[in-house]
Amino acid sequence: xxxxxxxxxxxxxxxxxxxxxxxxxxxxxxxxxxxxxxxxxxxxxxxxxxxxxxxxxxxxxxxxxxxxxxxxxxxxxxxxxxxxxxxxxxxxxxxxxxxxxxxxxxxxxxxxxxxxxxxxxxxxxxxxxxxxxxxxxxxxxxxxxxxxxxxxxxxxxxxxxxxxxxxxxxxxxxxxxxxxxxxxxxxxxxxxxxxxxxxxxxxxxxxxxxxxxxxxxxxxxxxxxxxxxxxxxxxxxxxxxxxxxxxxxxxxxxxxxxxxxxxxxxxxxxxxxxxxxxxxxxxxxxxxxxxxxxxxxxxxxxxxxxxxxxxxxxxxxxxxxxxxxxxxxxxxxxxxxxxxxxxxxxxxxxxxxxxxxxxxxxxxxxxxxxxxxxxxxxxxxxxxxxxxxxxxxxxxxxxxxxxxxxxxxxxxxxxxxxxxxxxxxxxxxxxxxxxxxxxxxxxxxxxxxxxxxxxxxxxxxxxxxx
Amino acid sequence: xxxxxxxxxxxxxxxxxxxxxxxxxxxxxxxxxxxxxxxxxxxxxxxxxxxxxxxxxxxxxxxxxxxxxxxxxxxxxxxxxxxxxxxxxxxxxxxxxxxxxxxxxxxxxxxxxxxxxxxxxxxxxxxxxxxxxxxxxxxxxxxxxxxxxxxxxxxxxxxxxxxxxxxxxxxxxxxxxxxxxxxxxxxxxxxxxxxxxxxxxxxxxxxxxxxxxxxxxxxxxxxxxxxxxxxxxxxxxxxxxxxxxxxxxxxxxxxxxxxxxxxxxxxxxxxxxxxxxxxxxxxxxxxxxxxxxxxxxxxxxxxxxxxxxxxxxxxxxxxxxxxxxxxxxxxxxxxxxxxxxxxxxxxxxxxxxxxxxxxxxxxxxxxxxxxxxxxxxxxxxxxxxxxxxxxxxxxxxxxxxxxxxxxxxxxxxxxxxxxxxxxxxxxxxxxxxxxxxxxxxxxxxxxxxxxxxxxxxxxxxxxxxx
Numbered sequence: 001x002x003x004x005x006x007x008x009x010x011x012x013x014x015x016x017x018x019x020x021x022x023x024x025x026x027x028x029x030x031x032x033x034x035x036x037x038x039x040x041x042x043x044x045x046x047x048x049x050x051x052x053x054x055x056x057x058x059x060x061x062x063x064x065x066x067x068x069x070x071x072x073x074x075x076x077x078x079x080x081x082x083x084x085x086x087x088x089x090x091x092x093x094x095x096x097x098x099x100x101x102x103x104x105x106x107x108x109x110x111x112x113x114x115x116x117x118x119x120x121x122x123x124x125x126x127x128x129x130x131x132x133x134x135x136x137x138x139x140x141x142x143x144x145x146x147x148x149x150x151x152x153x154x155x156x157x158x159x160x161x162x163x164x165x166x167x168x169x170x171x172x173x174x175x176x177x178x179x180x181x182x183x184x185x186x187x188x189x190x191x192x193x194x195x196x197x198x199x200x201x202x203x204x205x206x207x208x209x210x211x212x213x214x215x216x217x218x219x220x221x222x223x224x225x226x227x228x229x230x231x232x233x234x235x236x237x238x239x240x241x242x243x244x245x246x247x248x249x250x251x252x253x254x255x256x257x258x259x260x261x262x263x264x265x266x267x268x269x270x271x272x273x274x275x276x277x278x279x280x281x282x283x284x285x286x287x288x289x290x291x292x293x294x295x296x297x298x299x300x301x302x303x304x305x306x307x308x309x310x311x312x313x314x315x316x317x318x319x320x321x322x323x324x325x326x327x328x329x330x331x332x333x334x335x336x337x338x339x340x341x342x343x344x345x346x347x348x349x350x351x352x353x354x355x356x357x358x359x360x361x362x363x364x365x366x367x368x369x370x371x372x373x374x375x376x377x378x379x380x381x382x383x384x385x386x387x388x389x390x391x392x393x394x395x396x397x398x399x400x401x402x403x404x405x406x407x408x409x410x411x412x413x414x415x416x417x418x419x420x421x422x423x424x425x426x427x428x429x430x431x432x433x434x435x436x437x438x439x440x441x442x443x444x445x446x447x448x449x450x451x452x453x454x455x456x457x458x459x460x461x462x463x464x465x466x
Numbered sequence: 467x468x469x470x471x472x473x474x475x476x477x478x479x480x481x482x483x484x485x486x487x488x489x490x491x492x493x494x495x496x497x498x499x500x501x502x503x504x505x506x507x508x509x510x511x512x513x514x515x516x517x518x519x520x521x522x523x524x525x526x527x528x529x530x531x532x533x534x535x536x537x538x539x540x541x542x543x544x545x546x547x548x549x550x551x552x553x554x555x556x557x558x559x560x561x562x563x564x565x566x567x568x569x570x571x572x573x574x575x576x577x578x579x580x581x582x583x584x585x586x587x588x589x590x591x592x593x594x595x596x597x598x599x600x601x602x603x604x605x606x607x608x609x610x611x612x613x614x615x616x617x618x619x620x621x622x623x624x625x626x627x628x629x630x631x632x633x634x635x636x637x638x639x640x641x642x643x644x645x646x647x648x649x650x651x652x653x654x655x656x657x658x659x660x661x662x663x664x665x666x667x668x669x670x671x672x673x674x675x676x677x678x679x680x681x682x683x684x685x686x687x688x689x690x691x692x693x694x695x696x697x698x699x700x701x702x703x704x705x706x707x708x709x710x711x712x713x714x715x716x717x718x719x720x721x722x723x724x725x726x727x728x729x730x731x732x733x734x735x736x737x738x739x740x741x742x743x744x745x746x747x748x749x750x751x752x753x754x755x756x757x758x759x760x761x762x763x764x765x766x767x768x769x770x771x772x773x774x775x776x777x778x779x780x781x782x783x784x785x786x787x788x789x790x791x792x793x794x795x796x797x798x799x800x801x802x803x804x805x806x807x808x809x810x811x812x813x814x815x816x817x818x819x820x821x822x823x824x825x826x827x828x829x830x831x832x833x834x835x836x837x838x839x840x841x842x843x844x845x846x847x848x849x850x851x852x853x854x855x856x857x858x859x860x861x862x863x864x865x866x867x868x869x870x871x872x873x874x875x876x877x878x879x880x881x882x883x884x885x886x887x888x889x890x891x892x893x894x895x896x897x898x899x900x901x902x903x904x905x906x907x908x909x910x911x912x913x914x915x916x917x918x919x920x921x922x923x924x925x926x927x928x929x930x931x932x
Contacts, residue, residue, distance in 0.1 A: 153656075182908055193915065195908060195911055354570070383652055384654050419650050419656075
């Protein structure tokens with residue numbers, strides 16, 4: 001791919017909505033990073049804040065003509081550097097395309113522009129008695145377009161699945177500016193290849209999503225909540241393994257280890273018990289007596305694995321406080337790391353649920369082997385764990401050890417039959433790792449599909465596919 | 467694509483399991499068709515009954531070397547001609563690769579070879595307290611490999627989704643014989659493009675599936691059943707529209723129109739009421755009192771739309787009999803058609819649920835316009851209808867009118883925002899129609915991906931992608 005940094009970018013201005021093109025590098029550079037830590041970014045030549053599909057089309061035609069790399073961005077809340085700037089690129093930010101085009105109560109679908117914030121959609125849907133379950137940690141700040149481009153997950157997934165399970169159709173602008181509609185609005189459909197599914201999670205490497213049709217659920221019933229206290233993460237992990245194989249269908253099943261709970265308690269007043277090895281947060285929104293039955297099953301299994309206490313509450317205020325505590329993990333950890341030199345690497349492995357006990361045993365070995373702190377939270381019910389490596393970024397030796405610990409955790413995930421990323425994506429952060437997960441045939445398929453749909457290699461080059 | 471009909475096919479024999487290669491054209495020709503009616507087939511040069519992945523690899527290497535088209539087949543129960551022979555092709559039948567490799571109770575997954583019969587898997591899983599919901603009409607005779615290659619649906623879909631919702635990973639043999647693993651066994655994962663989803667429903671045009679890892683559910687709770695009687699299909703359709711938008715989550719919601727019920731009653735003793743415009747069959751397996759609540763909601767909505775009677779039963783024997791009656795539609799219709807000249811074209815449009823009333827109004831117009839009989843059954847809760855055009859195949863004028871009526875029904879589906887195929891696939895039958903559904907961009911994406919993954923065009927050429 002040739003990069004023409006001297007492309008006459010001003011010529012693009014007349015083809016865009018007024019004010020959409022930004023070439024002031026101070027502003028451009030303020031859009032250079034997403035929320036991935038320790039990911040580098042290049043020098044973009046400009047920023048387009050697209051307001052219309054026509055803006056996106058104009059950018060892609062221009063980029064094709066001049067062989068300019070394009071990095072499509074939502075709210076830049078990603079954790080893998082997928083939205084980071086590339087040298088000589090145009091940043092194509094679609095956050096201002098943020099209209100909820102239609103809510104169809106009868107078919108239980110909605111059509112939204114890519115810049116709609118996930119929580120704003122949830123709020124709007126509540127007025128219709130509908131819900132869109134996917135709830136990544138960034139739910140309050142991330143966009144539906146970004147959620148689709150990364151196949152975002154969250155805490156609901158254990159019962160309600162991930163973003164891809166809700167995408168029916170989408171409108172996409174291809175590398176050459178062609179606008180196409182993929183998928184369909186109907187509940188079923190098998191006409192042709194499932195190209196909408198191919199675009200979900202493609203991290204801006206195959207096209208720019210400019211509209212999405214999502215399937216919705218009726219408003220979810222309110223849950224009741226249990227908290228289980230464990231002497232160590234292994235016993236919590238084994239509890240999750242057995243509980244999930246019991247036929248239980250919790251609507252949430254999250255884990256926080258002792259260090260994480262300590263950070264959350266230091267960050268805010270969430271009333272979490274202290275001095276524990278691990279905590280499991282479980283919710284059920286099963287109908288009628290089913291919810292309490294599911295939590296009683298949890299209690300029985302937790303106690304059989306050494307759980308010391310299980311509290312159950314059907315007070316919605318308790319539930320909200322506990323979920324808020326879980327949501328506070330990211331900022332609490334960031335604050336904790338900031339106070340210790342600012343180093344934090346958030347991992348995102350996902351292992352088979354049967355492997356959770358072994359995962360925690362070996363994670364403890366990694367923690368012991370390196371001179372860093374490892375604190376773990378995650379979506380235990382899905383086997384999707386986020387161990388964070390906290391270190392002093394100013395200490396060269398610690399920084400090196402942190403990288404090694406981070407790598408060891410990814411390798412551990414692979415060794416246990418898992419994946420390098422459960423929900424954060426590959427992006428820039430794990431592009432070298434993708435080749436460890438894919439076999440040669442799958443890697444070649446990726447390369448060939450990329451070449452077929454982006455022959456000039458202008459769509460987010462160097463991300464995901466290396 | 468060049469077809470070398472004179473390829474030295476005997477040379478393949480030594481590379482295959484003993485007896486796998488069949489060149490006796492009487493036997494080969496007995497594998498030339500699937501269950502699509504009025505679809506042509508070409509003259510295959512040979513048949514391979516693959517027993518191992520190595521057999522499949524040998525076939526694909528040989529086919530690549532000699533540029534021979536390969537038609538992968540399961541049990542040939544498909545309804546679109548996707549498995550029909552092509553001139554000069556090798557038929558690659560994988561039904562003898564029928565081992566259930568592993569049932570993992572803890573992770574609630576299984577690994578199966580492609581030739582496992584859907585019902586055999588269901589039966590085996592019941593011993594583990596697990597279920598695999600997808601239940602196409604062919605459940606008793608079709609294979610999991612074929613189900614995945616066509617993204618099969620069925621009666622469960624209204625609550626439990628389609629085949630693609632259960633596919634976690636697969637092993638695929640690519641056009642050149644490369645064996646690759648796509649997807650992953652974990653509950654979540656976003657490492658790279660979702661190539662497993664791309665292969666689901668690809669109808670043998672991108673690769674041959676030789677193993678599948680499926681997500682499973684706990685054994686489904688037994689349902690209770692309601693039957694609603696309507697004076698016409700429109701009122702039944704409008705009942706479905708409103709019922710499905712009420713937040714109800716029936717585990718089954720099927721429609722049979724009057725002519726269909728008549729055919730079923732003539733076929734066997736299922737005790738269905740006679741002399742009606744349409745019948746809706748509804749089941750709920752919601753927990754506790756939820757099931758009866760859902761059926762009472764159905765009764766209320768049905769009556770508000772002119773439904774004349776609603777029977778509710780919690781007797782499992784009644785439920786089984788009624789579902790058996792619905793399953794009898796296909797053979798009953800076939801018998802009926804046989805007695806009238808043997809012409810039957812089964813359609814498979816899927817429309818938004820909001821459009822069901824209008825669909826039936828306009829379907830009646832089509833029925834009136836042509837000198838054929840139209841009888842309709844289908845998965846009403848998903849908007850997926852199977853109008854069948856019955857005609858005298860020996861009467862040239864009727865045959866022509868039948869084709870026109872069939873086309874008019876597909877066009878009606880498209881006009882109402884639907885799809886040309888909800889679950890049967892494109893195959894040979896609807897390959898000309900695919901271009902009516904896809905826009906130019908999506909059509910080009912199909913073509914480029916096909917060329918990228920099958921550069922010689924040897925994988926089921928002429929099917930789906932035309």
